[in-house]
Amino acid sequence: MTQDATTPTGEPEIERLRREVAEVRHELLLSRDQVIGSDAEVGRVNRDLTRLAQELRLTTRKLRRTTARRDELQQRLDRSRTRHEEQVKRLRSRVAQLEAELASAQTSFPRRVARAVRRRLR
Amino acid sequence: MSPARGGDAPLFSIVTPVFDPPIEVLEETIASVLGQEHRDWEWILVDDASTDPRVVATITRHMLADERIRLLERDVNGHIVAASNDGIEAARGEFVVLLDHDDLLTSDALEVNARWIADHDDVDYLYSDEDKVDDRGRTYGRFAKPDWSPERLRGQMYTSHLSVIRTSVVRKVGGFREGYDGSQDHDLALRVGEVARRVVHIPEVLYHWRAVAGSASAAIDAKPYATVAGQRAVQDHLDRTGVAGRVDQGAEPGRYVIHRELDPGIRVSVVIPTLGQSDIVFGRRRVMVVEAVRSLLARTRHQDVEVVVVHDAPTPPEVLEQLREVAGDRLVLVPYAKPFNYSEKMNLGAVAATGERLVLLNDDVEVISDRWLENLVAPLDDPRVGMTGAKLYFADSTVQHACHAYWGTHYRHPFRFWTRDEAGPFGELVVNREVSGVTAACAAMTRETYFEVGGFTETLPANFNDVDLCYKVRHVGRSIVWVANCELFHFESRTREGKAEAWERYAVVRRWGIPEEDPFTPSAVASPMIDPHRILRERIREADPGLRAPAAAPPP
Numbered sequence: 310m311t312q313d314a315t316t317p318t319g320e321p322e323i324e325r326l327r328r329e330v331a332e333v334r335h336e337l338l339l340s341r342d343q344v345i346g347s348d349a350e351v352g353r354v355n356r357d358l359t360r361l362a363q364e365l366r367l368t369t370r371k372l373r374r375t376t377a378r379r380d381e382l383q384q385r386l387d388r389s390r391t392r393h394e395e396q397v398k399r400l401r402s403r404v405a406q407l408e409a410e411l412a413s414a415q416t417s418f419p420r421r422v423a424r425a426v427r428r429r430l431r
Numbered sequence: 432m433s434p435a436r437g438g439d440a441p442l443f444s445i446v447t448p449v450f451d452p453p454i455e456v457l458e459e460t461i462a463s464v465l466g467q468e469h470r471d472w473e474w475i476l477v478d479d480a481s482t483d484p485r486v487v488a489t490i491t492r493h494m495l496a497d498e499r500i501r502l503l504e505r506d507v508n509g510h511i512v513a514a515s516n517d518g519i520e521a522a523r524g525e526f527v528v529l530l531d532h533d534d535l536l537t538s539d540a541l542e543v544n545a546r547w548i549a550d551h552d553d554v555d556y557l558y559s560d561e562d563k564v565d566d567r568g569r570t571y572g573r574f575a576k577p578d579w580s581p582e583r584l585r586g587q588m589y590t591s592h593l594s595v596i597r598t599s600v601v602r603k604v605g606g607f608r609e610g611y612d613g614s615q616d617h618d619l620a621l622r623v624g625e626v627a628r629r630v631v632h633i634p635e636v637l638y639h640w641r642a643v644a645g646s647a648s649a650a651i652d653a654k655p656y657a658t659v660a661g662q663r664a665v666q667d668h669l670d671r672t673g674v675a676g677r678v679d680q681g682a683e684p685g686r687y688v689i690h691r692e693l694d695p696g697i698r699v700s701v702v703i704p705t706l707g708q709s710d711i712v713f714g715r716r717r718v719m720v721v722e723a724v725r726s727l728l729a730r731t732r733h734q735d736v737e738v739v740v741v742h743d744a745p746t747p748p749e750v751l752e753q754l755r756e757v758a759g760d761r762l763v764l765v766p767y768a769k770p771f772n773y774s775e776k777m778n779l780g781a782v783a784a785t786g787e788r789l790v791l792l793n794d795d796v797e798v799i800s801d802r803w804l805e806n807l808v809a810p811l812d813d814p815r816v817g818m819t820g821a822k823l824y825f826a827d828s829t830v831q832h833a834c835h836a837y838w839g840t841h842y843r844h845p846f847r848f849w850t851r852d853e854a855g856p857f858g859e860l861v862v863n864r865e866v867s868g869v870t871a872a873c874a875a876m877t878r879e880t881y882f883e884v885g886g887f888t889e890t891l892p893a894n895f896n897d898v899d900l901c902y903k904v905r906h907v908g909r910s911i912v913w914v915a916n917c918e919l920f921h922f923e924s925r926t927r928e929g930k931a932e933a934w935e936r937y938a939v940v941r942r943w944g945i946p947e948e949d950p951f952t953p954s955a956v957a958s959p960m961i962d963p964h965r966i967l968r969e970r971i972r973e974a975d976p977g978l979r980a981p982a983a984a985p986p987p
Contacts, residue, residue, distance in 0.1 A: 334782045338782070
């Protein structure tokens, strides 16, 4: 003899109640699964958030360090540029000055002709 | 993990019984202790009446150079138990560190332990991974141990070296016991495990165990008396903790099998979903579910068994008739007339079941080990255990299931295709042990736990529902035990096409994620040959399926 879960027992009211209990128990399982599932997902998301927050903290720290380094390098670059420009200006003026000196130091053509004529006349 | 705080750092008492070690080996052991980064230690060497006078001379020389070293000399040889107890009695530190006279500590062994103690002030017992060292100083055979696994400790002394135990706890349990020589450490670990407030596993190699002829690491079968003592230690432990069972020697020395007794007053409901299909197995056609029920009833002596078969509408009436013949009045039939949903079928079966224990069983199995039900169900008497699983074989007797392991990017089945007579890398296939998960093809739960976790999630009708269920069991704080001596054939996918969809896996990942490392079956044990570059490629694909992962390097 077997107990068939859906076979009418001859006591329809008891059978109906039994079915209802089974349905409620099944509902209970589904609901419990959803609660635990949501709880788990919240836990997982929280873990992810913690991990991401840690990563963010590390990355922010790294960003801050890198930004400070960039600013320092930018300042150094600006200083170098200014120095470079000043140097270029100084060198340019020195070249001009030397060119002028050179020009003044160079002998003129009429003088060179007169000197050559005098040499031949001697 | 916090760094060990200078002021609060514990004093470690290293205890070493010494008896005639080769002097050069003893010197190496001494060097490994003197080289510790952590400075707060004392070392009690107990000379157990060595016959070689150079042993005491060597220790004395070092003792004079370092006041942290103490030498106790025994007048008569009392063997390892007596010598170790002398050392424990003399210990002044908060923690006792057990070191053999020929083994080596890594230089950070005490430092790492101090850090873990700083993070867990209620810890009473710490153990770490170990490997072996040969006579040329080469290390090999790393044992990546599981997190605290009291069930596994019954089957083998897996905590071993390096063990660090709170001195007050060692003294409370009475230290080492006489009469357990060779397995005295196993006996102590069992007794400490019973009372410890917290046991911590440090997943780092802190100890090199010297494998020389005659040493326990080289061959425990060199000391057959040790396995007899080990069997007695485990039986004592079962008796002390009220576990009804008998201990036998296992498949290899140092492994123990526990045959459990199941309270005859407990009703067990075996829930089986089926479509009533037939297939050819071992050359003969069989109705799968009928043979599953026949074998499950034949292989147990437990009387109060209810068989709940949840059958799809197309199940042939003659199959139901055969089931009635096989199971008689133990059979409960639950019809199911919806599209296939394994989870819903199992939940309906659990709802219809009247037993205090539920066994979840596929219809394509055949039980092959005697007392399978007793061994599978009885561990659930321990309220800390929420679920148990079985050892399953393919039809060719290779392993189909010996636990789940969850790590990296996947939910995995380690040890597949090992043969039935193999013990596994460190006894994993022959001892009961805590695991992350088991397959629901054959698993057992208390009714209470099943309802507490909401049974199977019906959003996963075909695959990964057992992975989710295992996660849920552990989520409510219960452990999962894989039972090595509950064996079945699993003619997998003979009754249904098995193909997992990506969304099914994702549904589980969304709920639970996947840890970097499995706490009970570490990747180094589960897949020792796995290519780390393959893992990296998997992770890249996981992070962005559209991204092209770097190709595998061509073989040399």
